[in-house]
Amino acid sequence: xxxxxxxxxxxxxxxxxxxxxxxxxxxxxxxxxxxxxxxxxxxxxxxxxxxxxxxxxxxxxxxxxxxxxxxxxxxxxxxxxxxxxxxxxxxxxxxxxxxxxxxxxxxxxxxxxxxxxxxxxxxxxxxxxxxxxxxxxxxxxxxxxxxxxxxxxxxxxxxxxxxxxxxxxxxxxxxxxxxxxxxxxxxxxxxxxxxxxxxxxxxxxxxxxxxxxxxxxxxxxxxxxxxxxxxxxxxxxxxxxxxxxxxxxxxxxxxxxxxxxxxxxxxxxxxxxxxxxxxxxxxxxxxxxxxxxxxxxxxxxxxxxxxx
Numbered sequence: 195x196x197x198x199x200x201x202x203x204x205x206x207x208x209x210x211x212x213x214x215x216x217x218x219x220x221x222x223x224x225x226x227x228x229x230x231x232x233x234x235x236x237x238x239x240x241x242x243x244x245x246x247x248x249x250x251x252x253x254x255x256x257x258x259x260x261x262x263x264x265x266x267x268x269x270x271x272x273x274x275x276x277x278x279x280x281x282x283x284x285x286x287x288x289x290x291x292x293x294x295x296x297x298x299x300x301x302x303x304x305x306x307x308x309x310x311x312x313x314x315x316x317x318x319x320x321x322x323x324x325x326x327x328x329x330x331x332x333x334x335x336x337x338x339x340x341x342x343x344x345x346x347x348x349x350x351x352x353x354x355x356x357x358x359x360x361x362x363x364x365x366x367x368x369x370x371x372x373x374x375x376x377x378x379x380x381x382x383x384x385x386x387x388x389x390x391x392x393x394x395x396x397x398x399x400x401x402x403x404x405x406x407x408x409x410x411x412x413x414x415x416x417x418x419x420x421x422x423x424x425x426x427x428x429x430x431x432x433x434x435x436x437x438x439x440x441x442x443x444x445x446x447x448x449x450x451x452x453x454x455x456x457x458x459x460x461x462x463x464x465x466x467x468x469x470x471x472x473x474x475x476x477x478x479x480x481x482x483x484x485x486x487x488x489x490x491x492x493x494x495x496x497x498x499x500x501x502x
Contacts, residue, residue, distance in 0.1 A: 216327075223327050227282075229311055234260065234279040234444040237329035237352070239313065239321075240343055242286040244335040248403065250294075251301075252433050253281055253333060256440035257309050258302050263445055278309050279444055282329065285312040326350030330450075331443045334413035336403040336433070344416045349467060351458045353422070353450075355439050356413030356429050359405045403433065419466035426453060 221231040229235060236253065238245065261278045285291060291312050298306040316324065325332075325346060332347035334340050336357035340347070347354050405411055414429045423429045427449075430436040443450050461467055 220327050223324060227311065227313055227324065227328060229280055229282065229328060230277050233277050235282050235328055235330045236279060236333055236440065237282045237325065237331065237347075238333040238335065238340075239282070239284045239325070240335050240340050242284060242290060244338045244340075245283075246335075246337050246403065248433070249336055252437045253440070254298055254302055254306065254309075256437045257281060258306070259437075259441050260444045261305070261309075263441070278305060280311050281309055282311045282313060285314050322346060322350055325352060331355060331440070333440070336405060336410060336436070338409045339412040341412050344413050345466070348416060348420055348457065349461065351454060351461070353428060353443070353453050353457055354413060354417060355436060355443070356417060357403065357405055357431075357433065357436050358411060358414035358424075358429050359403075359431055361406060416466060420457065420464040421460045422453065422457060426456075428453070 224231050224233075236257070238253075257279045261276065264276045283294075291310075295307040295310055298310060313324070315321075329347070329350075329352045332340070332344070332352050332354040334344060334354055334356035339356065340354070344354055344356075403410075414423065417423045417426075417428055427439050427442060430439050443453075465471060
């Protein structure tokens with residue numbers, strides 16, 4: 195649609211609506227970073243060392259499922275024009291980019307290499323701008339969650355998918371099974387021959403990522419603090435459902451639009467970004483600590499504080 199604004203008394207000037215302006219900005223910024231304007235963008239700008247092989251394989255499986263679903267929805271001719279979803283990662287050297295493209299092409303087909311897009315580290319204002327405008331979903335890294343980046347994504351209105359296993363499930367697993375298996379090194383031997391597929395037990399073990407430690411539970415906490423989580427299909431108890439959640443974000447447009455709307459509308463009122471509330475709670479904690487130490491809760495300096 196077209197909106198109108200006054201031009202200072204000299205008539206009426208027609209301008210694109212805000213929605214159209216945002217769409218133009220989105221297309222322009224996506225072009226800058228080599229991303230198709232209509233591609234669904236899964237983003238993970240966490241440090242590459244946080245991405246374990248099992249999680250990366252799940253991400254690529256979800257992208258393949260989304261592409262296949264869109265291809266099946268139309269005619270053969272239309273399928274050839276389907277824009278595949280994108281996995282937007284932080285660049286960490288040419289070797290990383292080259293190896294990942296080679297691996298995904300071998301595992302998922304030639305098209306999959308083009309699904310990977312890499313971005314250089316940006317200064318903060320550009321980082322937030324491109325995150326909010328380009329990304330559709332932020333993918334949390336289960337073994338070591340996004341902390342500051344998770345907050346950045348949610349603040350910019352980008353939903354995040356995270357893993358949080360029930361504690362009793364984590365506790366019941368054998369320690370050996372709960373360790374991450376670094377599969378890429380075993381996938382290709384010195385002659386570049388693919389490793390034969392493992393048995394079902396190996397696959398299940400490699401997909402098990404424990405989340406009992408603090409670093410693996412931050413993402414779910416961030417989502418809960420902003421009013422989203424398990425009931426919104428963003429926090430998942432296992433990697434199969436994490437993968438299903440990724441697929442739903444790209445295919446269930448009405449549901450996903452509602453999730454984004456609720457995220458944006460709750461941002462300023464949620465505990466996650468209520469700085470004044472956070473400061474009050476921190477001050478209350480300091481007073482409680484002072485009282486436990488036998489000090490006056492009105493302590494103004496640190497000279498009388500006990501050693502800790």
